[in-house]
Amino acid sequence: MKRRTLLKAMPLAALAPAALQGLFAKVAFAKPAEKGAATAAKKGERPAYAGKLQHSDGYVPAADGTTKRGFNHTSSNSRQADPKAPYQMPLTQEEQDIMDGKKGPELAKVMAIVVAHGNAFGAEKLVDLGGAPHCSLYTGTDYMKPMIDLFQECADAGLKTYAPYTVNPRCYDVYNVNNNETDMKLIYEGYKFQRDLDWVHAQLGAPDLNFRSCACYVPEVGNAPPVGTYVAWAESSATNYGNSALGLRTNRNAAGMELLCGLLGKAPLFGLMTDEGRMADWLVDVKTSKEPDLGVLGTAIGLKVIDGVPFITGMDPYLGTEVSNDNMHLLKKMGSATAASGAVGLYHVENLTPDAKEKGRKLLKKDYQTYVYDDAEQARVLATFPVEWEGRPEDPTVALIGCPHNTYEEILFWGTKVTEAVEKRGMPTAAIPTKLFCSNVVRDHLVKDEPLLVGKMVEANMRFTNMCTVSYAGMKGFSDRIYGVTNSPKTRNYFPAVRYLEDDALLEVILTGKIPTNS
Numbered sequence: 001m002k003r004r005t006l007l008k009a010m011p012l013a014a015l016a017p018a019a020l021q022g023l024f025a026k027v028a029f030a031k032p033a034e035k036g037a038a039t040a041a042k043k044g045e046r047p048a049y050a051g052k053l054q055h056s057d058g059y060v061p062a063a064d065g066t067t068k069r070g071f072n073h074t075s076s077n078s079r080q081a082d083p084k085a086p087y088q089m090p091l092t093q094e095e096q097d098i099m100d101g102k103k104g105p106e107l108a109k110v111m112a113i114v115v116a117h118g119n120a121f122g123a124e125k126l127v128d129l130g131g132a133p134h135c136s137l138y139t140g141t142d143y144m145k146p147m148i149d150l151f152q153e154c155a156d157a158g159l160k161t162y163a164p165y166t167v168n169p170r171c172y173d174v175y176n177v178n179n180n181e182t183d184m185k186l187i188y189e190g191y192k193f194q195r196d197l198d199w200v201h202a203q204l205g206a207p208d209l210n211f212r213s214c215a216c217y218v219p220e221v222g223n224a225p226p227v228g229t230y231v232a233w234a235e236s237s238a239t240n241y242g243n244s245a246l247g248l249r250t251n252r253n254a255a256g257m258e259l260l261c262g263l264l265g266k267a268p269l270f271g272l273m274t275d276e277g278r279m280a281d282w283l284v285d286v287k288t289s290k291e292p293d294l295g296v297l298g299t300a301i302g303l304k305v306i307d308g309v310p311f312i313t314g315m316d317p318y319l320g321t322e323v324s325n326d327n328m329h330l331l332k333k334m335g336s337a338t339a340a341s342g343a344v345g346l347y348h349v350e351n352l353t354p355d356a357k358e359k360g361r362k363l364l365k366k367d368y369q370t371y372v373y374d375d376a377e378q379a380r381v382l383a384t385f386p387v388e389w390e391g392r393p394e395d396p397t398v399a400l401i402g403c404p405h406n407t408y409e410e411i412l413f414w415g416t417k418v419t420e421a422v423e424k425r426g427m428p429t430a431a432i433p434t435k436l437f438c439s440n441v442v443r444d445h446l447v448k449d450e451p452l453l454v455g456k457m458v459e460a461n462m463r464f465t466n467m468c469t470v471s472y473a474g475m476k477g478f479s480d481r482i483y484g485v486t487n488s489p490k491t492r493n494y495f496p497a498v499r500y501l502e503d504d505a506l507l508e509v510i511l512t513g514k515i516p517t518n519s
Contacts, residue, residue, distance in 0.1 A: 164206065422459075
């Protein structure tokens with residue numbers, strides 16, 4: 001197998017950056033419409049730039065292992081009776097005034113794009129957003145330049161998001177990981193607009209780089225709005241966790257659309273933001289003889305339900321009945337796998353997640369399907385994970401832990417596990433380095449609480465990094481010179497060259513540098 005040249009093709013925005021930037025430049029102010037209605041681009045026509053907006057933005061594996069793009073967004077509740085006729089979402093007078101340019105031309109353009117997005121999905125109306133935005137625009141690559149220019153125009157006009165917002169982690173770390181000549185060259189060639197992107201975020205309302213994280217909801221970063229809050233997020237794992245574990249209401253937005261909604265303070269109401277869109281069309285009955293591997297379970301669910309909404313049962317003994325810091329990492333692991341192997345934006349866990357605790361099995365649609373996940377099914381799915389990879393070093397060279405970013409409890413767990421095992425075996429250090437991916441504020445929490453442990457972790461060749469794990473694993477030539485092992489199903493789903501292992505096997509690899517014979 002061959003690696004892609006720089007980054008593996010990731011799920012892209014439904015509106016490509018260049019197209020969205022071009023639309024922002026060309027969109028005209030809407031002429032006054034009938035009261036309470038938005039105007040269409042041309043009477044009787046769907047806007048050309050809408051493209052496949054009625055489809056999800058992800059790449060999803062089919063049963064035969066191939067991938068397809070643009071599968072139906074079955075969680076969306078289209079309000080349009082006639083798909084050939086233009087749909088016009090009703091607007092309040094305040095919203096129409098913004099469309100008409102009464103709060104400036106730039107905000108009028110933002111409103112026009114958001115309304116066109118809502119019209120394409122048959123949204124009921126616009127709703128006011130709460131909490132804080134989270135933005136998935138984090139890569140300063142060539143293809144992002146039009147998007148950066150779009151938001152720089154907004155910044156130049158003095159626009160800011162309705163609340164300070166969090167941002168996904170940078171795609172490199174020149175201090176702790178990418179400080180070799182090969183990586184540095186790739187970074188400065190591939191991410192030449194990173195400074196421009198970071199500067200735009202600083203102007204629009206993002207905090208400093210220490211808070212960058214895909215797990216924006218961890219306590220140290222603090223973007224965890226109350227149950228039922230409407231937000232507009234795009235990062236697949238954050239959307240998944242927010243909708244499911246926090247009980248937020250957001251669609252899995254296209255990259256860039258979430259920041260436009262953040263500038264407007266409003267988002268179209270459809271899909272996973274509605275009661276109907278949050279109904280479950282799958283019952284996943286977990287019947288394993290012991291605690292399931294949540295990475296494999298999440299992957300299996302994503303492959304089975306694709307972009308549906310699963311209602312998961314049988315997890316009380318393993319997850320309990322309250323979402324807390326103690327099980328956050330488990331829900332994050334399982335949920336991110338459903339979003340990476342499929343495009344799941346919301347899952348329910350019986351007796352645990354907010355919607356499921358409130359409504360129980362009333363969340364199941366009348367025609368729901370059942371998927372039984374037992375020991376045999378877990379073994380079957382795990383057996384499909386790649387093991388060998390052409391051109392990869394013979395033995396593991398690095399352990400990658402934290403995709404999505406680690407919680408405090410996770411780095412404490414792994415720091416304790418590895419250092420105690422190194423001491424017990426009388427080793428001077430671990431056999432291979434471990435990279436712990438987390439925001440700087442999570443790392444600082446551990447440094448403050450456990451300084452002696454952190455010192456031992458450094459001796460055991462464990463290092464913290466605030467970069468994006470997926471971007472690191474997707475660098476040009478990664479698998480030709482690095483053999484990564486991970487307990488992250490998300491990393492494995494995006495980059496099969498990285499070997500997936502359960503926690504016990506991963507610890508053994510860190511200590512020995514060899515894959516256990518039974519793994």
